[in-house]
Amino acid sequence: MFLLEQNEKNHDTAEKKYNIDYENYPLRIIILGPQGSGKGTQAELIKEHYTLLHIDMGSELRKIENQNNELAKKIKEIIDKGDLVPDEITLKIFEKKLQELKSSEKKYKGFISDGFPRNEKQLNLLNKTLGDIFNIALYIKISDEEAIKRISKRRICYCNDKEIILSIDDVEKIKDCEKNNCKIIHREDDKEEAIKHRLELYHKETELLLRDFYDKNILIEINGEQPIEKVFEEIREKIKEKLEAKRNE
Ligand SMILES: [Zn+2]
Secondary structure, eight states, rough: OOOHHHHHHHHHHHHHHHHOOOOOOOEEEEEOOOOSSSSHHHHHHHHHHHEEEEEHHHHHHHHHHHHHHHHHHHHHHHHHTTTOHHHHHHHHHHHHHHHHHHHTTTTTTTTESSSSOHHHHHHHHHHHHHSOOOOOEEEEOHHHHHHHHHHEEEEEEETTTTEEEEEEEEEEHHHHHHHOOOOOOOGGSSHHHHHHHOOOOOOOHHHHHHHHHTTTTTTTEEEEEOOOOHHHHHHHHHHHHHHHHHHTT
């Protein structure tokens, strides 16, 4: 009971702070999944299908990096040193993006967050600042074996100075690149040992998050080892089920 009350109390922080009425935004999604899970592709599909604001922390950080101001300089320094951007900064970016909901004149039905919060520390910070803002946590699940298989097939090509991600299964594209004398690279990061290490870190960071979302009864697990359309179908079905269940609670 205490927990519930606390959640209720937390609940209006974002609503009050940004005057965001959750009734108007029935979908407030966080999407999670290891590298190679196809999470980015699914986030795009979900955003389009449900008309959601897409908060993609990776691309937000890259956008800022390319700007010319104090914050950009600071973030660039941090990233260049190989350090992680402080949680307070990522939270600020998230909050700033969230305000687009209000200014968009009810264009959106909610939002989907990718890349934030990425660990329990960030989630706690978010909860403290904005309360429980997610009502669905989508976890695109694939085995480590599958993730390793998918990522280790990845190649980067610099066609006309533009970075393009290929798979060694894209035989035709690779042939084209070879014809054009493109430089095709197998990044160190995409080799098996490096992937294993990253997956280990990922699981360590994410498991606590998943448990938290499970406890709040908002976790949805999706089988990521299916074709893209099938994964998306499962997502739509399970979101519908979840929303119906919530309504009947
Ligand atoms: Zn190429």
